[in-house]
Amino acid sequence: MKASLxxxxxxxxxxxxxxxxxxxxxxxxxxxxxxxxxxxxxxxxTLLRCINYMETPTTGHIYLDGxxxxxxxxxxxxxxxxxxxxxxxxAQVGMVFQGFYLWPHLNARDNVAIAPMKVRGxxxxxxxxxxxxxxxxxxMSHKVDEFPERLSGGQQQRVAIARALAQEPKLMLxxxxxxxxxxxLVGEVLKVIHELADEGRSMVLVTHEIRFARDVADWVxxxxxxxxxxxxxPDNIIGNPQHDRTRSFLRQILEH
Amino acid sequence: xxxxxxxxxxxxxxxxxxxxxxITIAALIMAIFLGLTFALVKLTRFRALHWLxxxxxxxxxxxxxxxxxxxxxxGLAYLGFKVAAFPAAIIGLxxxxxxxxxxxxxxxxxxxxxGQREAALAVGMTPWASLRYIILPQTWKIxxxxxxxxxxxxxxxxxxxxxxxxxxxxxYARNLVTSxxxxxxxxxxxAALYFCLSFPLARMxxxxxxxxxxxx
Numbered sequence: 263m264k265a266s267l268x269x270x271x272x273x274x275x276x277x278x279x280x281x282x283x284x285x286x287x288x289x290x291x292x293x294x295x296x297x298x299x300x301x302x303x304x305x306x307x308t309l310l311r312c313i314n315y316m317e318t319p320t321t322g323h324i325y326l327d328g329x330x331x332x333x334x335x336x337x338x339x340x341x342x343x344x345x346x347x348x349x350x351x352x353a354q355v356g357m358v359f360q361g362f363y364l365w366p367h368l369n370a371r372d373n374v375a376i377a378p379m380k381v382r383g384x385x386x387x388x389x390x391x392x393x394x395x396x397x398x399x400x401x402m403s404h405k406v407d408e409f410p411e412r413l414s415g416g417q418q419q420r421v422a423i424a425r426a427l428a429q430e431p432k433l434m435l436x437x438x439x440x441x442x443x444x445x446x447l448v449g450e451v452l453k454v455i456h457e458l459a460d461e462g463r464s465m466v467l468v469t470h471e472i473r474f475a476r477d478v479a480d481w482v483x484x485x486x487x488x489x490x491x492x493x494x495x496p497d498n499i500i501g502n503p504q505h506d507r508t509r510s511f512l513r514q515i516l517e518h
Numbered sequence: 519x520x521x522x523x524x525x526x527x528x529x530x531x532x533x534x535x536x537x538x539x540x541i542t543i544a545a546l547i548m549a550i551f552l553g554l555t556f557a558l559v560k561l562t563r564f565r566a567l568h569w570l571x572x573x574x575x576x577x578x579x580x581x582x583x584x585x586x587x588x589x590x591x592x593g594l595a596y597l598g599f600k601v602a603a604f605p606a607a608i609i610g611l612x613x614x615x616x617x618x619x620x621x622x623x624x625x626x627x628x629x630x631x632x633g634q635r636e637a638a639l640a641v642g643m644t645p646w647a648s649l650r651y652i653i654l655p656q657t658w659k660i661x662x663x664x665x666x667x668x669x670x671x672x673x674x675x676x677x678x679x680x681x682x683x684x685x686x687x688x689x690y691a692r693n694l695v696t697s698x699x700x701x702x703x704x705x706x707x708x709a710a711l712y713f714c715l716s717f718p719l720a721r722m723x724x725x726x727x728x729x730x731x732x733x734x
Contacts, residue, residue, distance in 0.1 A: 316636060345645050353642025363637035367655045377641035380651055422637075429641055 265328025267292045267464050268313070268433060273322035275308055282308045283319075284488035290433070290481075293462045297469060297479035297496070301511055305488040306468045307360075310437050313466065314355045315348055326354065327432060353381050356426030360438040362418040364410040364425070370397060371406040374425045381429075389428075396424040400454045416447030420454055427458075434458065434465040441470060472515055476500045484508045527694055527704055534690035535711050541607050541686060542673045548612035549672075550665070553619025557627055558649075560620075571620065578617035584678050586610050591682040607679035607686075611672065618668060626661035627653065666723030673716050687711055 268290040275283040282305045290296055298306045311317040313324055315332035323340070324331040331351055333340040343351070364373050374393035378384040384392070397406055400420035410418055419439055426434060436455065440448040452474050459465065459478045469475055475482060475496065482499040484491045486507050492499060503509045556571045578586065587610040594601050601609070630653055638648035680688035691708040695701050 314640065316640065349639070349642050349644045349647075352640060355640075357637075357640040359633060359637065359640075361631075361633050363631070363633035365634060365637070365652055365656075367659065376651060377643065380647055381642040425637075425641065 265325065266290060267294075267327060268466070269325040270309075270313065271323045271325070273309065273312055273324075274320045275305070275312055275317060276320045282488055283312070283322075285322075286485075286488075286490055288483065288490070288493075290464060290466060292464055294481065295459050295463075295465045295467065295479045296481045296483060297467045297475035298483045298485060299469065299472060299475055299511075300483075300485035300491075304485040306485050307437055309485070310435050310466060310468050313433075313435060314352050314357055316357070318342065326351065349381070353377075353429055354432045356429050356431035356434045358419070358423055358426055358434070358436045358439045360441050362410075362415070362422045362442070364413075364418050364422055366410050369407050369409050370402060370413070370421045370424075373410070373421055374428045377425070378428050392428055393424070396427045397421065399427060399457075400424045401450075414447060415443045416450045419443065419451045423451075423454055423458075432464065434463055436465060436467040436469070438468050438470065470515065472500060472512065484511070486511075523700065523703065524707065527698070527700065527707055530690040530694060531687055531704075531707055531711055534685060534687035535715065537604070537684065537686040538673070538676050538712075539715065541604070541611065541676050541679065541684065542669070544608045545611035545615055545676075546669055546672055548608070549615025549619050549668075552612065552616030553621075553623050556616065556620040557623035560624055561627060575617045575620050578614050579621075583610065583614045583675065584681055586614055587679060587682050603679070603682050603684040606682055607676070607684040611676065611679070615668065615672060619665070622661050622664045622668065623657065626657040629660050630656050663723075663727055666720075666726065670716055670720055670723070673719060674712060677712075 266289045268288075270286060270288040273283050273286045274281070284305075286305075286309055288296070298309065300306050308317060312319045312322075313331075315324070318332070323333065329351075330340070332343055332348055334343050334347065342348075364370075365376075368376060371390060371393045374396050375386070375389040378389040378392055379386060394403070394406060397403055400423050402417060402420050402424065405413060405417060405421075410421070413421065423439075439455065440451050443451065448471070452471065455465075455467070456474075456478055467475065467479065479496055481493065482496045483493040484499055484503070484505070484507075491507050492503065492505050498504075499508065500512065503512060556574070559567050560571060587607065590610045590613075591601065591603065591606040594606070634652055634656065635645075635648050638652040639645070643651065676686055677688040680686060680692065683689060687708050691704050694704045698704070
């Protein structure tokens with residue numbers, strides 16, 4: 263039997279004395295999409311950032327494609343990988359940030375092409391071709407030569423998505439991809455993510471867009487206070503939540 | 519008559535100008551190297567090194583460069599290390615500039631949002647690649663104006679190394695004054711020479727800044 267694409271095993275994360283994740287386990291199969299929802303500070307972003315080791319978990323393990331992620335076994339003990347080994351693994355996971363974080367000294371094409379060139383060793387010509395294809399995918403073909411500062415927030419985020427796609431990742435992580443956007447720009451980004459989901463890409467999506475989560479995800483996790491309060495298919499969790507905390511959260515967020 | 523005089527004085531002064539330029543370039547390169555290295559070390563977790571760098575920066579920023587030069591030139595000789603004036607001048611100005619530029623680069627690196635690095639690591643760059651392709655190009659742009667100003671200040675401050683008899687413009691100027699008694703003329707010529715070196719440099723820095731601001 264083939265291993266699941268992603269397996270999160272009893273993840274704990276503390277910042278000093280503050281325990282942000284208190285034992286989270288989850289599994290994602292290939293082609294599946296999990297949405298993580300919950301109030302601010304519930305640990306959902308930290309969970310996502312632990313998956314590709316942007317944060318190092320305090321305890322617990324991540325497995326990508328059956329392979330231990332971010333750690334290696336030496337003499338029967340798990341130790342953190344070197345940065346070089348970690349970089350090779352991270353290249354398999356695309357990440358989209360709330361704040362876009364496009365590189366301001368590079369135009370859209372170079373933002374997308376630089377990792378294929380410098381990480382995967384593609385030629386400039388190959389990388390540019392890939393970049394232009396990925397920018398077309400996010401409907402940004404008309405802006406390949408623009409620098410980030412000349413793009414709207416929604417356009418920047420779409421370039422950032424193209425940048426992650428250019429890694430040809432096994433898994434995409436979205437960390438509140440529309441939370442920093444003006445309301446009128448949210449739609450264009452959600453549309454792109456929806457199209458990617460329809461292509462059968464595997465993704466974990468942290469979001470406040472409940473209706474979107476319901477549309478796109480096949481599994482929803484509601485987190486509160488560092489643990490998973492309840493999880494299940496979107497129609498159950500969003501349509502018919504069992505826990506008071508989930509209900510009051512959804513009521514609050516859907517009223518707006 | 520006056521013209522002949524200028525020609526006779528100009529030769530040695532031009533010779534000094536060559537040394538001035540050599541010292542400036544060498545000290546600038548070393549200072550950039552030291553400043554950037556120390557600023558990068560301050561981004562690592564080696565606390566003890568932070569401490570040493572802080573001490574170095576504060577010592578060199580809070581004492582006159584003339585005093586530092588004397589300490590290097592005469593102090594080292596006292597300890598048995600005889601250093602010639604020319605290398606001593608370069609060492610002194612490099613160490614002094616390294617302290618100034620450590621702060622310049624530290625501020626420049628600090629001005630870059632941590633998300634820039636995170637995004638680089640997320641696409642699979644190593645910390646080194648992230649520094650090389652993402653962080654340093656942005657730091658360079660931010661630090662270029664203070665770096666340019668430092669280079670101009672350095673060029674003029676090389677005058678101070680005449681105090682340890684490094685054969686630059688002011689060293690020759692003082693010798694010429696002693697031998698010819700043409701005090702005013704000699705110093706006017708020296709000033710003109712500094713101006714001719716500094717002014718184009720300032721314009722160059724300005725142009726560089728303008729070109730760099732094409733993005734942002």
